[in-house]
Amino acid sequence: MRKDVFGLIYAGEENMNLRELVNKRSVGALPIGGRYRAIDFVLSNMVNSGIRNIGVIPRVNYHSLMDHLGSGKEWDLNRKNDGLFLIPPYDNRDNTGSYRGLIDTLKGANSFIRHAQQKYCLLSGSHTIYNDTYREMFDYHLSTGADVTVMYNIPSHGFIGVDNEKDICLEMDSTGRILDMKVHGTTSSGAYDKVGMSIYMVRKDLLQYLVDDANSRGKTSFAADVLMNNLGSLKVYGFEHKGYVGRLRSAASFYNVNMDLLNPDIQNALFRTGNNIYTKIKDEAPTKYGSEAKVSNSLIGSGCVIDGVVENSIIFRDVTIAKGTVVKNSIIMQSSEIYNDSRLENTILDKQVTVRPNSILAGSREYPVIIPKGANV
Amino acid sequence: MIVKKNCVAMLLAGGQGSRLYALTQNRAKPAVPYGGKYKIIDFPLSNCIHSGIDTVGVLTQYEPLELNAYIGNGATWDLDCMSGGAYVLPPYVKGKKGEWYSGTASAIFQNIHFIDQYDPDYILVLSGDHIYTMDYDKMIQDHAKNGADATIAVMEVPMEEASRFGIMNTDDQMRIVEFEEKPPVPKNNLASMGIYVFSWKKVKQYLIADSKDPESSNDFGKNIIPNMLNNGEKMMAYLFDGYWKDVGTIDSLWEANMDLLKEKPELDLSDDSWRIYGKNLVKPPHYIGEEAKVKNSIIGDGCTVLGEIENCILFPSVVIEKGAVVRNSVIMQETVIQEGAVVEKSILDEQVTIMENAKIGGPEKITVIGSELSIPKGAEVAEGEMLYPSMK
Numbered sequence: 001m002r003k004d005v006f007g008l009i010y011a012g013e014e015n016m017n018l019r020e021l022v023n024k025r026s027v028g029a030l031p032i033g034g035r036y037r038a039i040d041f042v043l044s045n046m047v048n049s050g051i052r053n054i055g056v057i058p059r060v061n062y063h064s065l066m067d068h069l070g071s072g073k074e075w076d077l078n079r080k081n082d083g084l085f086l087i088p089p090y091d092n093r094d095n096t097g098s099y100r101g102l103i104d105t106l107k108g109a110n111s112f113i114r115h116a117q118q119k120y121c122l123l124s125g126s127h128t129i130y131n132d133t134y135r136e137m138f139d140y141h142l143s144t145g146a147d148v149t150v151m152y153n154i155p156s157h158g159f160i161g162v163d164n165e166k167d168i169c170l171e172m173d174s175t176g177r178i179l180d181m182k183v184h185g186t187t188s189s190g191a192y193d194k195v196g197m198s199i200y201m202v203r204k205d206l207l208q209y210l211v212d213d214a215n216s217r218g219k220t221s222f223a224a225d226v227l228m229n230n231l232g233s234l235k236v237y238g239f240e241h242k243g244y245v246g247r248l249r250s251a252a253s254f255y256n257v258n259m260d261l262l263n264p265d266i267q268n269a270l271f272r273t274g275n276n277i278y279t280k281i282k283d284e285a286p287t288k289y290g291s292e293a294k295v296s297n298s299l300i301g302s303g304c305v306i307d308g309v310v311e312n313s314i315i316f317r318d319v320t321i322a323k324g325t326v327v328k329n330s331i332i333m334q335s336s337e338i339y340n341d342s343r344l345e346n347t348i349l350d351k352q353v354t355v356r357p358n359s360i361l362a363g364s365r366e367y368p369v370i371i372p373k374g375a376n377v
Numbered sequence: 378m379i380v381k382k383n384c385v386a387m388l389l390a391g392g393q394g395s396r397l398y399a400l401t402q403n404r405a406k407p408a409v410p411y412g413g414k415y416k417i418i419d420f421p422l423s424n425c426i427h428s429g430i431d432t433v434g435v436l437t438q439y440e441p442l443e444l445n446a447y448i449g450n451g452a453t454w455d456l457d458c459m460s461g462g463a464y465v466l467p468p469y470v471k472g473k474k475g476e477w478y479s480g481t482a483s484a485i486f487q488n489i490h491f492i493d494q495y496d497p498d499y500i501l502v503l504s505g506d507h508i509y510t511m512d513y514d515k516m517i518q519d520h521a522k523n524g525a526d527a528t529i530a531v532m533e534v535p536m537e538e539a540s541r542f543g544i545m546n547t548d549d550q551m552r553i554v555e556f557e558e559k560p561p562v563p564k565n566n567l568a569s570m571g572i573y574v575f576s577w578k579k580v581k582q583y584l585i586a587d588s589k590d591p592e593s594s595n596d597f598g599k600n601i602i603p604n605m606l607n608n609g610e611k612m613m614a615y616l617f618d619g620y621w622k623d624v625g626t627i628d629s630l631w632e633a634n635m636d637l638l639k640e641k642p643e644l645d646l647s648d649d650s651w652r653i654y655g656k657n658l659v660k661p662p663h664y665i666g667e668e669a670k671v672k673n674s675i676i677g678d679g680c681t682v683l684g685e686i687e688n689c690i691l692f693p694s695v696v697i698e699k700g701a702v703v704r705n706s707v708i709m710q711e712t713v714i715q716e717g718a719v720v721e722k723s724i725l726d727e728q729v730t731i732m733e734n735a736k737i738g739g740p741e742k743i744t745v746i747g748s749e750l751s752i753p754k755g756a757e758v759a760e761g762e763m764l765y766p767s768m769k
Contacts, residue, residue, distance in 0.1 A: 034662035286413035
């Protein structure tokens, strides 16, 4: 696919309900799974598919994203030809340096798209967590003669609308052609049980035309304005991804997707498929457990020092949990430090949080306590 | 044109490590894994970059395959910079005949041309056999300040063990007056650590002279250092005070690993200012299962622990299945310990499989299982046994 397809990742999705988690970062930079950032998944998927020309478009607050991606070395994208390109908002007469939606964004990435040597574009968001290559999707796109192919999955149970109201639900005919789409997917079964994964395969020249056309009519959304209004004239097909999909749309889904990773089957589906998920390397020492540590059902990154009790939790790299402290059903991000005799339940500690001795923090599964980056509690 | 260097490091990584038996059958000693992530050679290489030395020649000879692949262009240690780098220097054919490195001095002698490219004032000679962190720059500055021809790093060892080391007898200015290799009755307890700084122009003369002496065993400790001393060159001892471990035997390798499990280990691997670099494998975080018990242990990325471990070092991607019990052991990469198996005081090399209900080792002597071996269901391996891997 190296010669045929280039990737374009929009890492600044808006209209999300991620609360404090995105105060200081793009959606694509959301930490996940004890080690990763959300964008690692789609970026690794593209690399594992052989794609080597990838543009990443941040929107606002993208320092952490840039720091994370660097030269693209960890994804093997520091190449002499093609490689990784960061495309921050471009200030011109038509916009004011910030994008209103995907159409604006693509307009801003115009020069990257124009210069790409590849004929097809794989256009993706950054908030979906899954492990797949796009080879089969590409073959399917060619064999159906589709104008646009949308990757989707069929969520297994209780796909609750409120949390995922911005996802696109699809209705398809037996050939795979999409007949109808809705953005407000409150149904969880029946004809609209297929949910888009914010990833589209489309011919480069067609994408350029669609973007210009939508832009000239003042439209901003790719899915709602371009695809949904043109299902009659465009051949839009769906391609199913079978396997786990996590969507980081809200603080609650962020919490739930992280907790999903405690399931060994989901771990295998994401990390042991033979296609690696790559991320930034930090050179930590391995994690050390003290003589009073008690740990169960937890996913734990490297460089931690753990001497307390940890249950059903995700612990990122370089975290310290002191003696007498109990951490349950929580997500503790990188370089946080929890002193002795504290109790944390249903809590998300963002990066570099310090929790003083004898503290108590407790939320609920539906509404976890979120302590923002760098706070001293 | 190559930029002149103040100091070039030469790392002797050809050691066979014959007293590590099964663990060095298919790898050189510097490639022996340590501490849940590292190889022994990560320590001198990380020390070099942190000491501001960016040009390192790595002299390989014995089982070089794993080591050469591991070192690559030195990117792991940040040595892949414009003006320096890590260079693997195996013996090669010069003129009509090829020559092995017959000793430590011969390894440096045969690479005089490599060193001369950088026109260095000093060379730092290191060995790939020891676990320690050290700022070589301080030693080099000391050497320069003293106007010495050679400076040898020494550390105090207990008097009763001194006869196992090369001992430096010094005057009160730390100038070396006498060198004794493994003296039966030591006069002193300052042991050589195998770390030397030489003024390049001076030592080059000795290396050339030594290469012409058919009687010589071409060794720094046996020939070059005694010759320099006899000729009255200015040779200084540099006292090092810190953690330093020769991991040349099964016992010392096991102990060095267990040292990391102490509450406040002398060797601080999480020191941000002196990070030890090693290859980072692409692995997810490790997972501790619902019924697992983990006590006083170090665990690498990608491990799955469903059983019970205590006082263990687990390298990346080790699997401890439900009901398995592992104590006081070092378990290397991708080894699997199946349900109900019991492992005690053992070193299991990479990709070993201990099948269900097998019993490995006992409380007293260390048991060693070589790489890629498979211990069948219910089998017992008695304590102190050493199972060799097949030759590659």
